[in-house]
Amino acid sequence: MASGEVLWFDEERGFGFIRPHLGPRDVFVHISTLGETGLTTLVPGARVDFELTQTGDGRLTAFGIRLAERPRKRRA
Template identity: 40%
Template structure:
């Protein structure tokens, strides 16, 4: 029997950006970040906030984030860092 070597490679582009929290509602579980580069506002989910070790985001807070594309094709903020 022949041996087959199969390797799966994952390719992911990472776009790091900065912005200001436009608004965030912890009880609703989401909000938006206004991008510093003037592009459209970026959706941020409570799961990304909690993963960053934060409980909430405050209006006007400066954030560094990665733009991530979900399975639905929509872009959101992830890997958040308060700056």
């Protein structure tokens, strides 16, 4: 599973991009893949975990997208 940050997502056009924490290229995300995990949209700056697949023309596409858990603050 990969992780990254949502760069932008256009609800009207139904797609956007995620910048992975590891990897050289931004990853395409289509609105049709969000319903797999109960999401309806993505907010820029949100941290996400996702699976990757590669299309026939070499583009990376995200699916199975989940909001990443925020680290819990430790009490002293």
